Amino acid sequence: MAKNSMNILVSVLLLLTITGVAGADLPTTLYSYTQGFESTDPVAFWTSNGSYTINFKGLTNEQIYSGLQSFKLDVTFGTGATYVYFMILLPQRIPAYRNTASQNDLHFTGHVFLGTETTCRAGLGFNYAIFPLDFWTGCSPTTYYCTTKGEWETVDENVVDWWKGSVDRFMPLNFTGVTGDNVGGYINRIGLFLFGSSGQRAVVYLDGINLTGYIPSQADYEGDTTTNKWPSAVERINAKIADWQTQLQTIDAFQ
Ligand SMILES: [Ca+2]
Numbered sequence: 208m209a210k211n212s213m214n215i216l217v218s219v220l221l222l223l224t225i226t227g228v229a230g231a232d233l234p235t236t237l238y239s240y241t242q243g244f245e246s247t248d249p250v251a252f253w254t255s256n257g258s259y260t261i262n263f264k265g266l267t268n269e270q271i272y273s274g275l276q277s278f279k280l281d282v283t284f285g286t287g288a289t290y291v292y293f294m295i296l297l298p299q300r301i302p303a304y305r306n307t308a309s310q311n312d313l314h315f316t317g318h319v320f321l322g323t324e325t326t327c328r329a330g331l332g333f334n335y336a337i338f339p340l341d342f343w344t345g346c347s348p349t350t351y352y353c354t355t356k357g358e359w360e361t362v363d364e365n366v367v368d369w370w371k372g373s374v375d376r377f378m379p380l381n382f383t384g385v386t387g388d389n390v391g392g393y394i395n396r397i398g399l400f401l402f403g404s405s406g407q408r409a410v411v412y413l414d415g416i417n418l419t420g421y422i423p424s425q426a427d428y429e430g431d432t433t434t435n436k437w438p439s440a441v442e443r444i445n446a447k448i449a450d451w452q453t454q455l456q457t458i459d460a461f462q
Pocket of ligand 1: 243244245271272273274275276277414415
């Protein structure tokens, strides 16, 4: 083979190798959760910081986005309550995995209608659990509404974008040396978040929930996190501990 041809072949192989590494996604399979609220009510109380009254919770045909029924929740805030959360517990924990090459990230669509009786804020969002860090959890709505002006609002969200934005903010605040790039996370609940005060009321309808995306196995996801993301955090944590020890020794020397 001529020298120039050999150089081109080597260059092509090198480019393929670099491309293969840069775009390497873990093996994934399609995950999909849909909920049309046609036959069962999957929504459960989650948490609150005060009392509240459920005036109605269940399926209804008063407002419908699709099919024959939707979910309705009518809640009045009681003493001390500034938030009341309800949830749909997902059938499995779903890795918030970034599909760098295919861009088939976990995606959520859902539809919200607020009754005119509503005097508080209501939103849809998620709960996640962090890996590692003993599955520390975080949650928030992706958006919330004071009114939907008599129409169905569509919540449309790349869940991995939402999750990454949240861990980028909260990891450094809660764990020294840890950034959002060091951890993995599992989406485990769809949240219906209500914010208000005593006497305020939420009348919320939900319909057409869809959570779909390509996700890796938990073993692959946790292995990738442990091998490629977490070690730099451990280095920073150990460096910080060494720095604190040096400072303590300096203090001790003057006592
Ligand atoms: Ca429906």
